[in-house]
Amino acid sequence: MPLSPIETAASARHALLTMWTTRRFEEAVDDLFARGLMHGTMHLSIGQEASATGACMALRDDDAITSTHRGHGHCIGKGADLTRMMAELLAKETGYCRGRGGSMHIADVATGNLGANGIVGGGIPIAAGAALAYQLRGEDHVVACFFGDGATNEGAFHEAVNLAAIWKLPVVFICENNKYGMSFSTEKSMAVDTIAERASAYGIPGVGVDGNDVAAVYDVVHAAVERARAGDGPTLVESLTYRHKGHSKSDKNLYRTREEISEWRDKDPILQFEGVVRERGLLSDEEIQAVRTEAMESIRNAVRTANAAPDADPSDLLDAVFAQA
Amino acid sequence: MTETAREITYSEAIREAIGQAMEADDSVFMLGEDIGVYGGAFGVSGDLYHRFGADRIRDTPISELGIVGAAVGAALAGMRPIVEIQFSDFTNQAMDQIVNQAAKIHFMLGGAATVPMVLRAPLGSGTGAAAQHSQSLEAWFAHVPGLKVVMPATAEDAKGLLLSAIDDPNPVIVLEHKLLYRTSGPVPEEAVRVPLGKTAVRRTGSDLTIVATGVMVSRSLEAAEILADQGVDVSVLDPRTLTPLDDAPILEDVARTGRALLVQEAPGHVGYTAEIAARITESPTLYRLLAPIRRLSGLNAPIPYAPQLETASVPQVPDIVDAALTLIKESE
Numbered sequence: 001m002p003l004s005p006i007e008t009a010a011s012a013r014h015a016l017l018t019m020w021t022t023r024r025f026e027e028a029v030d031d032l033f034a035r036g037l038m039h040g041t042m043h044l045s046i047g048q049e050a051s052a053t054g055a056c057m058a059l060r061d062d063d064a065i066t067s068t069h070r071g072h073g074h075c076i077g078k079g080a081d082l083t084r085m086m087a088e089l090l091a092k093e094t095g096y097c098r099g100r101g102g103s104m105h106i107a108d109v110a111t112g113n114l115g116a117n118g119i120v121g122g123g124i125p126i127a128a129g130a131a132l133a134y135q136l137r138g139e140d141h142v143v144a145c146f147f148g149d150g151a152t153n154e155g156a157f158h159e160a161v162n163l164a165a166i167w168k169l170p171v172v173f174i175c176e177n178n179k180y181g182m183s184f185s186t187e188k189s190m191a192v193d194t195i196a197e198r199a200s201a202y203g204i205p206g207v208g209v210d211g212n213d214v215a216a217v218y219d220v221v222h223a224a225v226e227r228a229r230a231g232d233g234p235t236l237v238e239s240l241t242y243r244h245k246g247h248s249k250s251d252k253n254l255y256r257t258r259e260e261i262s263e264w265r266d267k268d269p270i271l272q273f274e275g276v277v278r279e280r281g282l283l284s285d286e287e288i289q290a291v292r293t294e295a296m297e298s299i300r301n302a303v304r305t306a307n308a309a310p311d312a313d314p315s316d317l318l319d320a321v322f323a324q325a
Numbered sequence: 326m327t328e329t330a331r332e333i334t335y336s337e338a339i340r341e342a343i344g345q346a347m348e349a350d351d352s353v354f355m356l357g358e359d360i361g362v363y364g365g366a367f368g369v370s371g372d373l374y375h376r377f378g379a380d381r382i383r384d385t386p387i388s389e390l391g392i393v394g395a396a397v398g399a400a401l402a403g404m405r406p407i408v409e410i411q412f413s414d415f416t417n418q419a420m421d422q423i424v425n426q427a428a429k430i431h432f433m434l435g436g437a438a439t440v441p442m443v444l445r446a447p448l449g450s451g452t453g454a455a456a457q458h459s460q461s462l463e464a465w466f467a468h469v470p471g472l473k474v475v476m477p478a479t480a481e482d483a484k485g486l487l488l489s490a491i492d493d494p495n496p497v498i499v500l501e502h503k504l505l506y507r508t509s510g511p512v513p514e515e516a517v518r519v520p521l522g523k524t525a526v527r528r529t530g531s532d533l534t535i536v537a538t539g540v541m542v543s544r545s546l547e548a549a550e551i552l553a554d555q556g557v558d559v560s561v562l563d564p565r566t567l568t569p570l571d572d573a574p575i576l577e578d579v580a581r582t583g584r585a586l587l588v589q590e591a592p593g594h595v596g597y598t599a600e601i602a603a604r605i606t607e608s609p610t611l612y613r614l615l616a617p618i619r620r621l622s623g624l625n626a627p628i629p630y631a632p633q634l635e636t637a638s639v640p641q642v643p644d645i646v647d648a649a650l651t652l653i654k655e656s657e
Contacts, residue, residue: 095435
């Protein structure tokens with residue numbers, strides 16, 4: 001039974017822990033990468049934690065998600081195992097994808113995570129298809145489909161949202177608008193003011209929300225999830241947020257100002273939420289500190305355990321290309 | 326046996342396979358453009374809409390990327406979708422979902438998920454539909470690890486290979502030749518599977534081995550009759566599935582005849598038969614060749630509209646006869 005991040009002390013603690021865990025996970029991989037201990041590339045969602053956490057808290061365990069290249073927060077929000085995530089990024093055999101996928105392809109079908117995606121917009125039709133499967137089988141699962149502002153300019157977005165709308169599929173389209181598709185700002189990439197208003201082109205509701213307010217995200221997504229579960233079809237949610245870090249490891253931040261970044265750092269979603277729970281008396285300072293410590297410890301433990309695991313094994317690469325009947 | 330005496334068309338055979346698969350398994354459903362009341366652009370889905378209803382024979386908007394992606398998602402969530410793409414040329418609209426998603430998900434996720442979907446699409450020329458409705462793109466799909474690729478050449482295979490494709494836990498691209506839809510042949514009434522990855526020996530001869538795909542199989546068999554009248558005895562082999570390729574019967578037959586003629590409708594440059602030629606030259610069969618391998622392919626040009634131009638663009642029966650006779654001469 002989903003509970004709002006500000007409903008009970010336990011739900012507040014869960015929200016805060018999920019956000020801190022996501023933050024510490026990404027800080028850890030950022031650090032490992034900087035020290036040459038992690039390979040490849042990755043896309044960090046530092047600054048966007050409220051969006052992923054609030055949305056995932058509005059789901060039941062048996063609901064599903066599709067995620068993006070910036071998907072660590074979605075995975076953690078949906079209950080992924082931190083050690084298996086870290087092991088995947090550290091190219092270990094014990095990783096979620098046995099080292100075949102890396103940061104952009106973590107999935108955990110058991111927890112309803114149908115997968116991150118390296119293609120912008122690639123997961124949107126897939127989310128519609130999973131929702132179609134649930135509808136055809138008469139099951140009441142809902143799919144939360146995450147994507148960024150950039151994806152809404154892809155044909156896949158248009159085709160999939162239209163399909164979901166005409167078939168009233170149980171899916172919630174959650175656009176995490178962090179204002180930039182790599183370096184290209186939404187001001188330049190679209191001639192409308194908001195992404196939410198694009199919903200009107202498909203005859204579905206479009207709702208904007210402060211993506212740095214975890215409780216507000218929960219409320220909006222929860223209403224959309226319940227609407228979808230009731231058979232009333234999809235909603236487009238625009239969660240306005242910001243990534244503190246660059247797009248990926250090649251980003252020199254040439255397209256945005258220090259002032260803008262600093263302004264959004266002041267709106268840090270985790271610190272904001274700590275203020276809210278303190279003010280509402282949901283968690284004490286000691287309890288907040290305990291959450292921070294727990295998040296840090298769980299990530300340290302994940303790094304330690306993952307590092308000790310065997311490296312991904314190339315000996316059976318060909319066996320994994322096709323599934324065996 | 327009585328059931329093998331029954332003859333139905335290639336198109337009816339496909340419809341029968343889909344109907345039997347849908348009766349046997351609730352997770353099988355079909356989606357595509359105009360497959361409902363319309364019955365499919367080539368009439369393949371026919372009455373399935375009336376038998377199974379609008380949910381399971383699902384008409385879609387003209388959204389190839391969306392519907393292939395929806396099939397990928399439904400397959401991930403435990404269904405066994407069959408997507409019909411109206412012309413295989415339109416798979417170009419859906420390539421991200423076919424190549425970047427369906428083909429790779431099982432591998433990228435370390436084996437944690439499967440995508441048991443079938444994508445059926447008509448390919449090939451011969452209908453005067455010109456360059457955007459007549460291509461043979463099978464080599465593209467066969468080049469992508471993670472896709473199985475099937476090209477049925479007979480009504481029996483159209484049914485049996487499709488049933489196997491539906492059973493398969495992987496994405497399978499089934500490329501049906503549009504000139505074959507109205508051809509007939511014996512087809513078992515029961516849901517008899519033809520396994521993927523088994524080359525069919527359509528005819529055995531002593532002088533030369535023809536390996537052909539799609540509509541070139543029946544053209545090669547016709548050519549074989551003409552060649553027989555001229556005293557040339559040829560084998561005709563049909564790989565049926567391009568991925569996985571069962572090359573052993575091909576290598577054995579070519580080793581026996583010493584001559585290989587590889588026939589495809591697609592342009593020759595980097596075509597599928599180049600792979601077969603490579604398999605021959607990479608095997609000890611190379612030492613048994615009496616003449617260089619010869620490929621007969623479509624022109625390296627888009628398919629034109631005018632009938633005489635279209636016919637001139639892809640191998641016809643006399644071209645196969647000529648190529649075979651030339652190959653025989655070269656080795657004398």
